Amino acid sequence: MTNEAFTQLVDANYAPLYRFALSLARNGSDAGDLVQQTFFIWATKGHAIRELSKAKSWLFTTLYREFLRGRRRDSRSSSIEDLPPGGSELVAEDVDKVSRIDSAAVMSALQTVDETFRVPLTLFYLEDMSYQEIADALDVPIGTVMSRLSRGKAQLRMAFERADSPSSKVLPFPNAKGARAS
Amino acid sequence: MTIEEAKFILSAYRPNGSDAGLPAFGDALRMAAGDPGLEAWFTRSRAYDEAVARKLRQIVPPPGLREAILAGARASDAQRSRAPGMAWIAGLAAAAALVIVVFSMKAPARPETGNAALAAFAINDMVHEKHGGRGEPASALVAELETKGARIPGADRIDFEKLRSTGCRTLSFAGHEVLEVCFSRDEAQFHFYVARRDRPPGDSAAAAPSFITEAAGAAAVWSDSRFDYAIASTAGVAAIRRLL
Numbered sequence: 001m002t003n004e005a006f007t008q009l010v011d012a013n014y015a016p017l018y019r020f021a022l023s024l025a026r027n028g029s030d031a032g033d034l035v036q037q038t039f040f041i042w043a044t045k046g047h048a049i050r051e052l053s054k055a056k057s058w059l060f061t062t063l064y065r066e067f068l069r070g071r072r073r074d075s076r077s078s079s080i081e082d083l084p085p086g087g088s089e090l091v092a093e094d095v096d097k098v099s100r101i102d103s104a105a106v107m108s109a110l111q112t113v114d115e116t117f118r119v120p121l122t123l124f125y126l127e128d129m130s131y132q133e134i135a136d137a138l139d140v141p142i143g144t145v146m147s148r149l150s151r152g153k154a155q156l157r158m159a160f161e162r163a164d165s166p167s168s169k170v171l172p173f174p175n176a177k178g179a180r181a182s
Numbered sequence: 183m184t185i186e187e188a189k190f191i192l193s194a195y196r197p198n199g200s201d202a203g204l205p206a207f208g209d210a211l212r213m214a215a216g217d218p219g220l221e222a223w224f225t226r227s228r229a230y231d232e233a234v235a236r237k238l239r240q241i242v243p244p245p246g247l248r249e250a251i252l253a254g255a256r257a258s259d260a261q262r263s264r265a266p267g268m269a270w271i272a273g274l275a276a277a278a279a280l281v282i283v284v285f286s287m288k289a290p291a292r293p294e295t296g297n298a299a300l301a302a303f304a305i306n307d308m309v310h311e312k313h314g315g316r317g318e319p320a321s322a323l324v325a326e327l328e329t330k331g332a333r334i335p336g337a338d339r340i341d342f343e344k345l346r347s348t349g350c351r352t353l354s355f356a357g358h359e360v361l362e363v364c365f366s367r368d369e370a371q372f373h374f375y376v377a378r379r380d381r382p383p384g385d386s387a388a389a390a391p392s393f394i395t396e397a398a399g400a401a402a403v404w405s406d407s408r409f410d411y412a413i414a415s416t417a418g419v420a421a422i423r424r425l426l
Contacts, residue, residue, distance in 0.1 A: 003256070010251050018243035032247050032354055036254055043255040090226055098233040106237035125235045127198050131206075142206065146194040153193060156234070 010039060013059050016126050019107075020060060023122040024067045026111045034070075038063040057129055061137040064119065090157070097160055109159035117152030120145050185220055188213045192224050197232035249307075250354040256306040300377060301394040301401040303355050304414035308373045309398045313364050317348030320363055327365040327374055334374070334425060337408040342378055367425065370417035377410040391426050393419045402426060 014035055021031035041062055042055075098106065113121060123134045135142045191210040195201050202211075214224045319341065326335055345361050346352055353360040353375075360377045389405040401414040402422045413422050 006255060007252060010248060010255075014248055014251060015243050018247065019238055019241050022241065028244055029359075032244060032250075035243070035247060036251050036354055039251045040254055090223065090230060092226055095226060095229045095233055098230060098237065101237075103237040103240035106234060107241055110238075122238075124194070124196060125231070125238050127196055127200065127235060131194075131201070131204065146191065146206075149194050150190055 006043070009042070009055060013056055014039070016128050017059055017063055020122050020126060021063055021067070022107060023110050023118055024064070024115070034063055034067055037066050041066070057133040057137070060123065060129055060133075064137055094157060094160070097164055101160075101163070105163060109156060109163055112159045113152050113155040117148045117155060120148045121152035121156065124149055183209055183213060185213075185217070188220060189223065189227075192220075193227060195224075195228070197228050197235050246351070246353055253303055253307045253353070254355065256302075298394060298403075300355060300375070300410055300412050301392075301403045301414070302396070303360075304373065304375050304401045304403075304412035305394075305396050305399045307353065307362070307375075308414040308416070313351060313362065313373065317345065317350055319345045319348050320350040323350075323374075324363050324365045327363070327372070328367055330367065334411070334413070336411075337406045340376055340409065342376065342409070345376075368421070370415060370421045372413050372415045372417070372422070372425070375412040375414070377412070379405075379408070379410055393422065395419055 017035045017038060018031055021034040022028060025031045025034055038059055042059065110118060110122060110125075119138060120134055123129055123137070129137070131142050131145060135145050138145065140148075188210040191207060192214060195207055195211075201207055214220045323335065323340070323345065326332060326339075342359075342361065346359065351362045353362060355377055358378050360375050362373060362375050364371065364373050366372065389403075391402045391404040393400065393402050395418070399414055399416045400419045400422055401412050402419070403410065403412045404426075405411065413425060415422055
C-alpha cells in the first residue's frame with residue numbers, strides 16, 4: 001500500500017475508530033493508543049487484505065480484539081442472564097433531552113452501559129458497519145446483535161435519566177454568613 | 183408479529199436508513215406503516231437515535247492523533263525496509279521476541295519501543311509533520327536548548343506534566359506520550375523529543391547516546407532514569423554530536 005493510500009485510509013477511518021475506542025476504553029489516552037495500535041497492525045499485516053472495501057470492517061474488528069486482548073477480564077461484566085429488564089417507554093422528551101446535552105455527556109452516558117451491550121450499541125450509532133459486519137466482529141448471530149442493542153438502548157436511556165436527575169446536578173454551596181466572595 | 187416484537191426489531195433500525203433493504207426489517211416496517219401508534223413510536227425512536235448518533239459524530243479525536251498514526255506507520259516501514267532480503271532473520275527475531283513476550287507479558291503488546299524505533303519516529307516526524315508548540319515552559323526549554331554550549335536538559339530539569347499541560351506539542355509513540363520542541367543552534371535546526379516511559383521498579387539504567395543516520399536525516403537517542411530522548415536534524419550526526 002502506498003503512503004498516499006495509507007494516509008487516505010487513516011483520514012477516512014481514524015475519527016470513527018477513535019469514537020469507538022473511546023466508548024470502550026473510557027478515556028482519551030487509552031482510546032488514542034488503541035487507534036494507533038490498530039493502524040500499526042494494519043501497517044504490518046492489514047495491507048495483505050485485497051479488498052479495500054473490507055478495510056473499515058477489518059479496522060473496527062481489529063480494534064475491538066485489541067481492546068479485549070489488552071484489558072483484564074472484568075468480573076463486573078454482565079452475563080446475558082444478569083441483565084436488567086428493558087427501560088421505560090421512549091417518549092418525545094427523551095429526544096429533547098439528548099438534543100440538549102453535549103456530546104461529551106452523551107459519550108459519558110454511553111460509557112456506563114455494560115460492555116456486552118456497549119460494543120454493538122456504539123457500532124450501531126457510528127453507522128459505519130453493516131449488521132453482518134457487526135455480527136462478524138462480535139462473533140455472534142445478527143439476532144444476538146439486535147437483542148444486545150435493545151438492552152443497550154434501555155441502559156443508555158437510564159443513564160441519561162440518571163444524568164438528568166436533580167441529585168446528579170451540582171448545587172451551589174450556600175454562602176456562609178460573613179463569607180467573602182473571592 | 184406483536185407490537186412489542188415489531189418494536190424490538192425496529193429499535194435496531196439505524197437512523198440513517200441504511201437498513202431499509204434488509205429482509206429482517208420488512209415485516210416490522212410494513213406493520214409500522216399500517217399502525218399509527220407504532221408509526222409514531224418508530225418516528226420518535228429514529229429521532230432519538232439520530233440525536234444520539236449526531237452527538238457522537240461531534241466527538242473529535244485529540245489533536246496530533248492522525249499525525250502520530252502516520253508517523254508511527256512510517257517508522258515501522260523504515261524499520262522493515264532497513265534490512266531488505268533479511269526477512270528470515272527478522273522472522274526468527276520476531277519468533278524469539280514472541281516467546282519472550284508470551285512468557286513475560288503483563289500489558290497489551292505495543293509497537294516496537296527500542297531506541298532505533300524512537301530514532302526512526304523522530305526522523306519521520308521531523309521530515310513529514312508540522313511542528314510548533316505553545317506555552318511559556320516550552321519557550322523556556324527552547325531558550326535553554328538554544329544557549330550556546332549548554333548541555334541538553336535531562337529528567338532533573340524537564341517538567342513533563344507542566345510542558346504538556348501548557349501547550350507543548352505532544353505526540354504518541356508506542357503508547358507513550360512524547361513532547362517535541364524545535365530549536366536552532368549554530369545555524370542548524372534540531373528537533374528535541376522527550377518520551378515518557380514506564381520503567382519497571384528498580385530499573386534506573388541510563389543509556390549513552392547512540393546515533394542513527396537515514397536518508398532523510400540523523401538522530402541521536404539516549405535515556406535517563408525517567409525519559410527516552412531523541413534529537414533529530416537534517417544537519418547530520420556531527421552537528422548533533424556537538425550538542426551532547
